[in-house]
Amino acid sequence: MCDSRRQHQEQKCCGVQHYDDWKYSKWVKIRNQERNVTSIDDENFAHAPDSCCKTVLDNCGTMAHPNNFYEHGCLKQIVDFFERNLLVLSIAAVFVLMIQLVALVSSLLLLNKLRKKNIWEWYRGLAKATQTTYKVR
Structure with missing residues (x-):
């Protein structure tokens, strides 16, 4: 349009x-x-x-x-187009909102589980261990 x-x-x-x-x-x-x-x-x-x-x-x-x-x-x-299709547009907006909320809750649950198992700290330690330092001669 x-x-x-x-x-x-x-x-x-x-x-x-x-x-x-x-x-x-x-x-x-x-x-x-x-x-x-x-x-x-x-x-x-x-x-x-x-x-x-x-x-x-x-x-x-x-x-x-x-x-x-x-x-x-x-x-x-x-x-007129939006008035005729308001119900369909509203349902689509609510559907997208629900998908966003499910994704947000899932990511928060996963983060909480990682913190409880101390995997988060393990990952940070792994990241530091893999960093290479070079000495200038």
Whole structure:
């Protein structure tokens, strides 16, 4: 859902609230500078990306007619998606949380068992014994 062009076409939306959200965006500024367009009245002025058009054609984003663009913004589509799938997302989050908790408890139990058997100190001693010291002559 991160690719706005794909989202515009699949969700039939444009902008955050409305297709006019693109009018003063950085994308429109750059796009129009690339085309040497300086005025909003110029017929080549890009109002929105071509993916916002109901029928996608090359440079259809330059057609200023409002019927050419999807009217609804994408924020509403995203909010609706999360509202429809809230239960599934919540169950997935709880499942991941449970896995994390089991891993945490298991590691704490293992650490406690190692300390009781004094293996932890044995491991530290082994690590020190294997360190090689070199004398400079």
